[in-house]
Amino acid sequence: MSLFEKGAINIKLVLISFVAFFIISGCNDKELIVIDDNTSKQNGTDILMLIVDYTTNKFEGGKEMHFDKASSSFTITHEFKSPGDFGWMKLYYSEIDELIFWGHIHWMGCGEIEFPTDILKAEEFVFVPTDDYWLPKEFEPTFPVDTIWKEYYPNSTIGQAWGSIQGLVKTREYIRSHQDVVKVYEWQPSVGCGDIADRKWIFFLKKNNVSTEK
DSSP states (O other): OOHHHHHHHHHHHHHHHHHHHHHHHHHHHHHHHHHHHHHSOOOSEEEEEEEEETTTOOEEEEEEEEESOOOSOOOEEEEEEOOSSEEEEEEEEGGGTEEEEEEEEESSSOOOEEESOSOEEGGGSOBOSSOOOOOOSEEEESSGGGGGGGGGTTTSHHHHHHHTTTTBHHHHHHHHTTOOEEEEEEEOSBOSSOOGGGOEEEEEEEEEOOSSOO
């Protein structure tokens, strides 16, 4: 092989090396863009709903809901249909006009939760491995009839009910995000001849996923 041919081969190898370098560099740049995009904050609001049995204070499950809209305040308004036979209670996150709870109420029976759907069971939640106890600044009723229990807190059943969920990793996550007030609804799915054992405490916690709130 002549010196000219060897030189041509070396030049080809150098060119191939440069091309491979730029291809690899380009792939790495694209990969970094994807990683940055995936780790960017998602705008909106998260609402955590947790259900505790009224008589046993046992945590039964819950649901985390995400909404694209966000607000620094958190007001719950209600829409109530009195159960002549069948009624319901709907709760709305007022500032963003989103439904966060819809539970049926029966006069001679027991209603069920219509919304949210796909509620996770208690065993699907994780507890922190520590024994410390966390409290919000305040528990706030979502419905005027519920205000009576505020006079008896923390010795009321709501204090004991909170004790069954305050150690959840999710609860700590929401409290840590400067959650000052936890909203509470005493859902009575059966009334009239209903059983008090059917009742549930429904807790609502909120956190925003935005750097600048409205």
